[in-house]
Amino acid sequence: MLILVSQGSRDGFRGSVFIDLDQTIIEDRAIQLIGRVLGSEDLIVKTLTSREPEYIRSQKIASLLKGQDINFVLNIVYNTIRFRRGVDEFTDYLIKNNFVINIVTLTYKQIAETVIRRFKNDFGIDLGGYVRIHAPILEVDKGNKITGRIIVPAELSARLKVPFCIKCSLCKRFIVRIEGFGEILSVGDAKPDTCMFIESDHSILxxxxxxxxxxxxxxxxxxxxxxxxxEILRRIIK
Structure with a gap:
C-alpha cells in the first residue's frame, strides 16, 4: 500500500498540495475504463450521473465489480490510462520545491496506487517520500476477489458541510483541513474539488x-x- 509520508511527517517540507485523480491527473475516469473492458460502462455512467448522494454512487459502482479479480481490474487501469499533458513537469516542480503531494480521489485507493506506478514507469520520476493517497478502499477477500463493498477509515469519515455538499464517501475539504500545512495548493476539475479549493491558499482548476x-x-x-x-505554479511558488 502506497502511503509514503507518515502522519505528521512535515519536517523539511515547504507546504502541501492536494490533487484530484480522474480527469485531472489522468484524462479519463478510471472506473469507466474498467467498465469499458468488463462490459458495464453504461451502468457505471448511469450511476455516476444519477442524483443520489455520492457515497451511494460509490458503493453501487463497487458492487458492479463484485467477484472480479483485483489484479485483473488494476491491470486494466495500468494499460489504458492516459496522463494529462504536462503533469510530469508540474509534479517534478512540486518535488523540487519540497511539497508533499496528496492525491485525494473518490476513485478507489488501489486504482490511485496503480496510477502512481504507471506514472513512475512513463516519466521516470521517483515520487519517493513525497506522495500520500487519500481514497476509499475497495474491499478484497483472501482470494483477491472484490467483495463489492468499500471501506473508508473511521478517522477519515467526517464531513465538513458546504451549501453544495453531495455527501461524498470521502470529504475532500476534511482531508485538506487535517492534512494541510505550510503553503496549501489544490488542483482539480470537478464539484467535489471545490471543497479543496475553499480550504487552500491557492487553487487551480x-x-x-x-x-x-x-x-x-x-x-x-x-x-x-x-x-x-x-506557468501558474511558477508564479505563485518561487
Whole structure:
C-alpha cells in the first residue's frame, strides 16, 4: 500500500498540495475504463450521473465489480490510462520545491496506487517520500476477489458541510483541513474539488468538457492542462 509520508511527517517540507485523480491527473475516469473492458460502462455512467448522494454512487459502482479479480481490474487501469499533458513537469516542480503531494480521489485507493506506478514507469520520476493517497478502499477477500463493498477509515469519515455538499464517501475539504500545512495548493476539475479549493491558499482548476460553474467561481486560477498550470505554479511558488 502506497502511503509514503507518515502522519505528521512535515519536517523539511515547504507546504502541501492536494490533487484530484480522474480527469485531472489522468484524462479519463478510471472506473469507466474498467467498465469499458468488463462490459458495464453504461451502468457505471448511469450511476455516476444519477442524483443520489455520492457515497451511494460509490458503493453501487463497487458492487458492479463484485467477484472480479483485483489484479485483473488494476491491470486494466495500468494499460489504458492516459496522463494529462504536462503533469510530469508540474509534479517534478512540486518535488523540487519540497511539497508533499496528496492525491485525494473518490476513485478507489488501489486504482490511485496503480496510477502512481504507471506514472513512475512513463516519466521516470521517483515520487519517493513525497506522495500520500487519500481514497476509499475497495474491499478484497483472501482470494483477491472484490467483495463489492468499500471501506473508508473511521478517522477519515467526517464531513465538513458546504451549501453544495453531495455527501461524498470521502470529504475532500476534511482531508485538506487535517492534512494541510505550510503553503496549501489544490488542483482539480470537478464539484467535489471545490471543497479543496475553499480550504487552500491557492487553487487551480483544470478545465474539462464538463467543468461545473461552482468550481469556476471558487478557483484562484484556471488552466486548460498542466502546461498552463505549471506557468501558474511558477508564479505563485518561487
Amino acid at each position: 483544470i478545465l474539462t468538457s464538463s467543468t461545473p460553474k461552482i468550481a469556476l467561481f471558487n478557483s484562484s486560477y484556471i488552466a486548460k492542462d498542466f502546461v498552463d498550470a505549471l
